[in-house]
Amino acid sequence: MNTFEYLLQGFAVASQPMYLFYALIGVTLGTLVGVLPGIGPALTVALLLPVTYQLDPGGSLIMFAGIYYGGMYGGSTTSILLNTPGESASIVTALEGNKMARAGRGGPALATAAIGSFVAGLFATIALAFIAPYIVKFALAFGPREYFALMVLAFVTVSAAFGDSTLRGLTSLFIGLALAIIGIDQLTGQTRLAFDVPDLLDGIEVTTLAVAMFAIGETLFVAAQGKRAPDKVEAVKGSLWMSKEDWKRSWKPWLRGTAIGFPIGAMPAGGADVSSFLSYSTEKQFSKHPEEFGHGAIEGVAGPEAANNASAAGTLVPLLTLGLPTTATAAIMLAGFQQFGLQPGPLLFATNPELVWGLIASLLIANFMLLVLNLPLIGLWVRLLTIPKPWLYAGILVFATLGTIGANPSVFELGMLLTFGLLGYFMRVFGYPIAPVVVGLILGPMAEQQLRRALAISQGDFSVLVTSPIAAGLLLLAALALIVPLVLRARGRGDVLTKMATDED
Amino acid sequence: MNEAPVKQAEERRPDWAALAIAAVLVVIALVIFLDASRLREMMGYSPVGPASVPMAIAGALVVLAIWTVFAGFRGDFPKREHQEIAPVAWIVGGLAAQMLLLTTAGFSIATGMLFALTAAGFGKRKFWISIPLGIVISFVVWAVFSQLLKLSLPAGPLEQLFF
Numbered sequence: 001m002n003t004f005e006y007l008l009q010g011f012a013v014a015s016q017p018m019y020l021f022y023a024l025i026g027v028t029l030g031t032l033v034g035v036l037p038g039i040g041p042a043l044t045v046a047l048l049l050p051v052t053y054q055l056d057p058g059g060s061l062i063m064f065a066g067i068y069y070g071g072m073y074g075g076s077t078t079s080i081l082l083n084t085p086g087e088s089a090s091i092v093t094a095l096e097g098n099k100m101a102r103a104g105r106g107g108p109a110l111a112t113a114a115i116g117s118f119v120a121g122l123f124a125t126i127a128l129a130f131i132a133p134y135i136v137k138f139a140l141a142f143g144p145r146e147y148f149a150l151m152v153l154a155f156v157t158v159s160a161a162f163g164d165s166t167l168r169g170l171t172s173l174f175i176g177l178a179l180a181i182i183g184i185d186q187l188t189g190q191t192r193l194a195f196d197v198p199d200l201l202d203g204i205e206v207t208t209l210a211v212a213m214f215a216i217g218e219t220l221f222v223a224a225q226g227k228r229a230p231d232k233v234e235a236v237k238g239s240l241w242m243s244k245e246d247w248k249r250s251w252k253p254w255l256r257g258t259a260i261g262f263p264i265g266a267m268p269a270g271g272a273d274v275s276s277f278l279s280y281s282t283e284k285q286f287s288k289h290p291e292e293f294g295h296g297a298i299e300g301v302a303g304p305e306a307a308n309n310a311s312a313a314g315t316l317v318p319l320l321t322l323g324l325p326t327t328a329t330a331a332i333m334l335a336g337f338q339q340f341g342l343q344p345g346p347l348l349f350a351t352n353p354e355l356v357w358g359l360i361a362s363l364l365i366a367n368f369m370l371l372v373l374n375l376p377l378i379g380l381w382v383r384l385l386t387i388p389k390p391w392l393y394a395g396i397l398v399f400a401t402l403g404t405i406g407a408n409p410s411v412f413e414l415g416m417l418l419t420f421g422l423l424g425y426f427m428r429v430f431g432y433p434i435a436p437v438v439v440g441l442i443l444g445p446m447a448e449q450q451l452r453r454a455l456a457i458s459q460g461d462f463s464v465l466v467t468s469p470i471a472a473g474l475l476l477l478a479a480l481a482l483i484v485p486l487v488l489r490a491r492g493r494g495d496v497l498t499k500m501a502t503d504e505d
Numbered sequence: 506m507n508e509a510p511v512k513q514a515e516e517r518r519p520d521w522a523a524l525a526i527a528a529v530l531v532v533i534a535l536v537i538f539l540d541a542s543r544l545r546e547m548m549g550y551s552p553v554g555p556a557s558v559p560m561a562i563a564g565a566l567v568v569l570a571i572w573t574v575f576a577g578f579r580g581d582f583p584k585r586e587h588q589e590i591a592p593v594a595w596i597v598g599g600l601a602a603q604m605l606l607l608t609t610a611g612f613s614i615a616t617g618m619l620f621a622l623t624a625a626g627f628g629k630r631k632f633w634i635s636i637p638l639g640i641v642i643s644f645v646v647w648a649v650f651s652q653l654l655k656l657s658l659p660a661g662p663l664e665q666l667f668f
Contacts, residue, residue: 050656165583181562192541220596226589388629390627397600397619398642402650405612405659406650414600414603431582456553
């Protein structure tokens with residue numbers, strides 16, 4: 001069968017009424033939670049994972065796809081209407097989008113973001129469908145050493161390549177890796193670092209860690225800032241619709257943003273918001289109105305927003321074809337697969353094609369639902385933004401603990417939630433990134449398994465890791481991704497990398 | 506942000522937080538090292554066993570700790586903004602209250618306390634409003650998630666009254 005037939009089969013799966021309903025719930029919940037200030041896509045996905053526990057794998061993943069795309073979209077609404085400095089400063093959409101909203105052009109800003117997201121999601125998901133089979137074919141030739149090299153590369157790009165400090169990125173990563181050791185060793189059955197506590201034998205749940213670090217850590221951090229100037233929600237004045245001029249200025253940035261975002265997301269470098277940053281500077285160069293940049297240029301919303309969404313779809317390429325999560329969101333999605341005993345990767349395409357193609361098809365469906373749903377419901381989303389902070393964060397914590405209690409109603413699990421929440425808070429205070437911890441926790445055991453398999457095959461000879469050209473090439477790339485930013489920062493050119501970093505998505 | 510030039514006078518003053526962080530990293534490394542050496546004894550010598558990767562991670566943590574110390578002395582650590590302790594204490598108290606009450610008082614009451622104490626951390630100290638509000642919200646959440654979505658959320662006296 002070729003990609004078209006697979007995709008059609010996927011649509012047949014995804015368009016069953018029950019699955020359509022799950023997708024609709026997914027996008028609605030995703031947008032609802034994603035729109036809340038302080039909640040990014042990674043946290044949205046982590047908070048809503050428990051909602052999908054009781055569904056069958058297909059329905060659960062389809063709802064998940066909706067949550068993912070909905071969360072992405074909701075986040076951009078927040079950045080346009082609410083300029084929250086610090087938290088989403090690196091989300092480029094806020095730069096121009098919030099200026100537009102202040103100038104009374106919030107409607108067109110939201111519209112160009114929504115339609116740009118749709119266009120990007122559409123093209124990027126189709127690209128995903130067509131590229132995935134080739135990568136799967138390629139990846140079938142991968143042995144343990146190639147997988148290990150790939151994971152090392154992912155570790156470096158997630159932790160050290162972007163952000164403002166190699167040291168702090170690597171420290172976060174190794175905290176994640178250290179937490180990953182806890183539990184029963186998958187190859188020998190030995191318990192490690194469990195200290196005879198039965199609750200620790202299964203290791204630390206990715207969702208518990210993610211919810212604790214993102215939701216509780218963030219809540220504590222926001223609370224500790226005390227009374228600062230309240231955030232101002234920009235009212236949506238005037239028409240929601242884009243004028244002819246807006247359309248003319250938007251369509252090229254949408255396409256350029258997609259072209260920039262998808263490849264960056266698909267490469268194991270999606271850990272940072274490089275794509276929207278690159279798209280922003282590209283649009284600035286191409287624009288006929290460069291003087292408007294910084295004062296609300298519509299290109300500066302259309303391009304980065306498309307790039308952002310395209311790269312989100314792009315991160316699904318390594319996740320689905322190689323089982324390799326390159327962002328915190330993808331790491332949590334991987335945990336979502338694992339709860340059903342499914343391991344994404346080339347084999348999943350062979351053993352469970354309905355599931356994979358159903359998922360890809362439902363991404364397209366969710367994307368379309370979002371377009372239909374979002375613009376009419378914008379009033380509701382705006383109202384959500386005006387919930388006073390005390391009730392908002394109290395509610396966030398209710399839902400954050402709900403997920404953990406639902407997965408495992410034990411006092412011990414809640415204790416871990418509190419401990420990691422405090423860890424997340426202190427890491428924020430001292431400027432340590434959060435995403436590498438989450439990625440380290442989920443990818444650490446996988447990397448260890450591949451490494452030990454490779455070394456078992458070679459009977460302990462370490463040179464096996466670099467004697468395959470693919471593995472050697474990937475490790476070389478990883479070394480470059482580690483060293484080049486170090487040199488750049490040492491020369492005081494690190495601010496570019498800082499701007500490219502985001503904690504989530 | 507840490508790239509901002511440090512004033513000459515401050516240059517030689519170590520950042521105590523950095524030293525503390527380095528110490529914590531060393532302690533974690535030590536714990537991992539001890540656990541791994543126990544495993545190594547148990548498993549006998551093998552080139553790569555369950556102890557190898559933990560040993561490597563412990564080593565890396567020590568290197569990172571040393572690097573952190575250097576960064577602390579060079580003033581490479583970012584400036585911290587002022588943190589208020591009281592709100593953090595309220596919220597941590599809320600989480601602790603929920604944890605302790607969960608099995609005895611049930612989901613709604615325990616989570617209602619979390620809700621009220623978190624709101625208190627953000628300045629809403631009117632408990633006669635926030636505690637009942639929190640319990641009602643948590644009860645609705647409990648009803649939806651445990652009855653409709655079949656999530657196993659612990660029930661207490663309040664939940665048993667209705668279901």
